[in-house]
Amino acid sequence: MIGIESLGLTAVTAAFVVCALVIAVVGTRLTNVADELADRTGLGEAVTGAVLLGAATSLSGIVLSVTAAARDQPELAMSNALGGIAAQTVFLAMADVVYRRANLEHAAASIANLAQAALLLGLLSLLLIGAYSPDVHWLGVHPITPILFVAYVFGLQLVRNAEAAPMWTPRRTQETRTDSPDENNKAMSLVRLWGGFFVLAAILGLTGYVLESVASRLGSATGMSDTAVGVVLTAISTSLPELVTSIAAVRRGALQLAVGGIIGGNAFDCLFAATSDIAYRDGSIYHAVSGDTLLWVALSVAMTAVLLLGLIRRQKQGIGNIGFESATLFGLYGAGILMVVRG
Secondary structure, three states, X not given: OOOOOOOOHHHXXXXXXXXXXXXXXXXXXXXXXXXXXXXXXXXXXXXXXXXXXXXXXXXXXXXXXHHHHHOOOHHHHHHHHHXXXXXXXXXXXXXXXXXXXXXXXHXXXXXXXXXXXXXXXXXXXXXXXXXXXXXXXXXXXOOHHHHHHHHHHHHHHHHHHXXXXXOOOOOOOOOOOOOOOOOOOOOOOHHHHHHHHHHHHHHHHHXXXXXXXXXXXXHHHHOOOHXXXXXXXXXXXXXXXXXXXXXXXXXXXXXXXXXXXXHHHHHHHHXXXXXXXXXXXXXXXXXXXXXXXXXXXXXXXXXXXXXXXXXHHOOOOOHXXXXXXXXXXXXXXXXXXXXXXXX
């Protein structure tokens, strides 16, 4: 972006903070709109969180990854995508801290969220297959890229079917919070709701484009590697919408929207790699990244598996009034950050 390269470290840091604040403010408003759309359209909180909220809050990240890939920065593109998945998963643990009545994964029991977590594990596995399969490509695109898109669409259909006609349902307890439409969410017309949703999503996408240039300049000014910049700086900042929206959803009582938004957003984030592979013109992007970046695929698999176990176990109370899975997620993410910073 014109002018970014000439800015000093203080100005670049200020621009980074401004971008993060814009993402946080817009993300909060987006949660309210998404919750109303879930009620008004009949999609339900879990599916709305996975498809609408998950995709919209990921726009800033996907714009950043694609832009970085097109500028021949594969490490930044992939580490932003993969670091974002890990960051967003630990954000769900933070939302669990905010929800004090019980373990969030216990209260937000949903077959759709279980199905989404299984889909996410499958997509992450495909990313590893792409990295360790033969380095072949057609017009610069690796075969795993179209497979990722097909798997995502097919998986979403399975999630939708699982919620519409479940073969089994989680046992309800006093702390279980079901997806109950708010009858008061009719002050704004459906057309205006959709319009507001797309405008807010576009703002997030534009902010992601600006953030890519800011983060690259900040990384070069501080001497950080592209992997560290992607995992520590851009992944966390572009994932702020997920943190803001999950906490806002918890405070609104839309627990399934909070969990579905994180897991569904993570599944959508796997497509960052696919779109980045298309934008990257020097061959397969999966083979252009280092082991430090691929480590975050494995870490994301481990964190998702822990989260899935938490959703199945449904522990009511645990360490610090959070579930065992949230405590484990904090530990795994902290270990990952430590390895990147020290590496």
